[in-house]
Amino acid sequence: MSAAMKLDPRDRGGPAQPLLSVEGLKKYFPVRGGLLNRQVATVQAVDDVSFSVRKGETLGIVGESGCGKSTTARLLMRLMDPDSGSIVFDGDPVGERAGITVNEMRRQMQMVFQDSYTSLNPRMTMAESIAYAPRMHGTPRKEAFDRAETLLAQVGLNPRQYARRYPHELSGGQRQRVNIARALALEPRLVILDEAVAALDKSVEAQVLNLLGDLKSRFNLTYLFISHDLNVVEYMSDRVMVMYLGRVVETGPVEQIYRKPRHPYTRALFASKPTLDPDRRTTEMPLTGDPPNPINPPSGCRFRTRCAFAQAVCAEKPPPLAAPLDGETAEGAPHLVACHLPEAQAAMGVSAHA
Amino acid sequence: MPDIGLAPAPTDTPVLQVDDLTVRFKRRNTDVAAVNGATFALRRGETLTILGESGSGKSVSLKALMGLLPGYAQIQGKIWLDGKEILGLPPAELAKLRGGAISMIFQEPMAALDPVYTIGEQIAETIVQHEGVDHRTAMLRARGLLERVKIPSPERRLKNYPHEMSGGMRQRAMIALALACSPSVLLADEPTTALDVTVQIQVLLLLRQLQQELGMAIVFVTHDVGVAAEISDRIAVMYAGRFVESGTTREIMRDPRHPYTQGLLASTVHGAMRGAKLETIPGTPPNLASLPPGCAFAPRCRYAIDACRAGDVPVVTGPTGAMVRCVRAAETVAA
Numbered sequence: 001m002s003a004a005m006k007l008d009p010r011d012r013g014g015p016a017q018p019l020l021s022v023e024g025l026k027k028y029f030p031v032r033g034g035l036l037n038r039q040v041a042t043v044q045a046v047d048d049v050s051f052s053v054r055k056g057e058t059l060g061i062v063g064e065s066g067c068g069k070s071t072t073a074r075l076l077m078r079l080m081d082p083d084s085g086s087i088v089f090d091g092d093p094v095g096e097r098a099g100i101t102v103n104e105m106r107r108q109m110q111m112v113f114q115d116s117y118t119s120l121n122p123r124m125t126m127a128e129s130i131a132y133a134p135r136m137h138g139t140p141r142k143e144a145f146d147r148a149e150t151l152l153a154q155v156g157l158n159p160r161q162y163a164r165r166y167p168h169e170l171s172g173g174q175r176q177r178v179n180i181a182r183a184l185a186l187e188p189r190l191v192i193l194d195e196a197v198a199a200l201d202k203s204v205e206a207q208v209l210n211l212l213g214d215l216k217s218r219f220n221l222t223y224l225f226i227s228h229d230l231n232v233v234e235y236m237s238d239r240v241m242v243m244y245l246g247r248v249v250e251t252g253p254v255e256q257i258y259r260k261p262r263h264p265y266t267r268a269l270f271a272s273k274p275t276l277d278p279d280r281r282t283t284e285m286p287l288t289g290d291p292p293n294p295i296n297p298p299s300g301c302r303f304r305t306r307c308a309f310a311q312a313v314c315a316e317k318p319p320p321l322a323a324p325l326d327g328e329t330a331e332g333a334p335h336l337v338a339c340h341l342p343e344a345q346a347a348m349g350v351s352a353h354a
Numbered sequence: 355m356p357d358i359g360l361a362p363a364p365t366d367t368p369v370l371q372v373d374d375l376t377v378r379f380k381r382r383n384t385d386v387a388a389v390n391g392a393t394f395a396l397r398r399g400e401t402l403t404i405l406g407e408s409g410s411g412k413s414v415s416l417k418a419l420m421g422l423l424p425g426y427a428q429i430q431g432k433i434w435l436d437g438k439e440i441l442g443l444p445p446a447e448l449a450k451l452r453g454g455a456i457s458m459i460f461q462e463p464m465a466a467l468d469p470v471y472t473i474g475e476q477i478a479e480t481i482v483q484h485e486g487v488d489h490r491t492a493m494l495r496a497r498g499l500l501e502r503v504k505i506p507s508p509e510r511r512l513k514n515y516p517h518e519m520s521g522g523m524r525q526r527a528m529i530a531l532a533l534a535c536s537p538s539v540l541l542a543d544e545p546t547t548a549l550d551v552t553v554q555i556q557v558l559l560l561l562r563q564l565q566q567e568l569g570m571a572i573v574f575v576t577h578d579v580g581v582a583a584e585i586s587d588r589i590a591v592m593y594a595g596r597f598v599e600s601g602t603t604r605e606i607m608r609d610p611r612h613p614y615t616q617g618l619l620a621s622t623v624h625g626a627m628r629g630a631k632l633e634t635i636p637g638t639p640p641n642l643a644s645l646p647p648g649c650a651f652a653p654r655c656r657y658a659i660d661a662c663r664a665g666d667v668p669v670v671t672g673p674t675g676a677m678v679r680c681v682r683a684a685e686t687v688a689a
Contacts, residue, residue, distance in 0.1 A: 065521075201577065202577065202618060202622050203621045206622075206633065210632050228551065229623075234624075235623045235625065235627055269551065269552060273551060274558070274578070276624065278586075278603040278607055279604070281584055282584060283559075285555065286552065
């Protein structure tokens, strides 16, 4: 386990092959009601989402509540089954006969949740929680506990002080460190961080973000970093994917997305971010109203009901995720945007064609 | 020890003045010192933000002003509302003030609104209670209030129950309820924390506009530096139940002088920090049941010296009224 571990023995396709690639992921939840508890509506939580995560990168997923970012994470971990879509982990289809099983995938992919308290078993000590998964996967007890103590130290908690404590005896930041240690116990290659710092105070959040950065280079990890916090996503991510009502609206390298956002929603989202400069306060509302209900979302482009540029075509068909219409192409990872209208993509808050 | 920070300008009488407020929660085995001498004053149309992390005492301070703390809370100090002392008033008197001259909005409108009454009924009830007008007049006023907080189709929304509204809409309805009897002071306890960022900015802009129209003073509590920069005229930074620094929004954001404020701003992530290691404040906030003597921030402070741990920390007030509570204030200004 050192920084020199650039060549993971588990690596199969080499650096060019994505570590995770997701195609057409879809999850609809039935809404039941009425006299016979019949299905009366459908929540289109995740609707045809495709993306890939390269080895060693951090992909940030950003969006507001109801955009499907957390459902996507749960589908990836198979905490729920997708309605359709395929998940390929380092070349191996997950859950298919030709590929790897869900269990095998979970050894290599782990998740940290927002609520540090409810994600730990209140009746297990920290060391027991961390050692639990390795023991389930066959590691002898002594070895699993030794490793738990090493992990505690690696996330910045003195094992002699914390190994035998229970969740309620730790602060939120400390518990989140334990959750990170637990996620690392199986030596995963990909860690999904679902709002992992959202519940922490700012000074503690910074500590945990630094820790995540250290662990990433130390263990050669790949992150899927899900957050509603635009600043934190910009800080952490190499590439960013913006979601709105169950669909991807824009994706690309972090500098491209933050400096030259093309989708009207992405621009409105960034314009809504509170300033840190009292002389440059927000004076105009970037958007009005709340995001629509994901039950019966708008036809065509789901953002059209709040979009200043919307035209007839936007209601007719959903826009495909494609290269920006002004023909500019980014080097490296592609910048893709799901919008029909060139003028909507070109409207800029910042100076264009930088 | 009286606190001289945040003193009002002598020319203008404050609508709210709080002097040396302390709140302790004493139970059998514990004695939690939640607020330890908060002093501030607000004029009409002014917004003061109390900025602090969880457990700093910012919400408890608001609840003390509103008389919402449980019976075992020991509250001391003086609170004047419109020149009248309100701390220690009998419950019936206090009930007249709440929702009248002073009102409050909360983080969770779903918990603050009554789920079994329509929005219209809840607002009208408040108006009838406080002003004794008839129900029809109150309903008309309620409709006007929904318009004022920019709820579309207010006539229809009056008949909505809280669960029939979206989060942002509920927050607007709660603001309408709080403003029903034209309070002189509005207390806002993290009202945008649970909202999405595109809705949060709408609510902040709405509060700014309503304040200009109605002239109430706002005490805004938040942990979010960005929200504080958007909404406040002045900011008071709270740590372990004390104001460690206060000043105009510009002073605090541009030139923070207390090591805690500096650390808080430095650890607030923004994009420009990409690739760099974040500055952090080491350690965790102190246990309020056993506060260290002297400066409560000293155990985490990189500038701490013996004098910080010795006893009461002097308050330094600058020419603009900005206050900093730090033994080494003179030096950290240069740092």
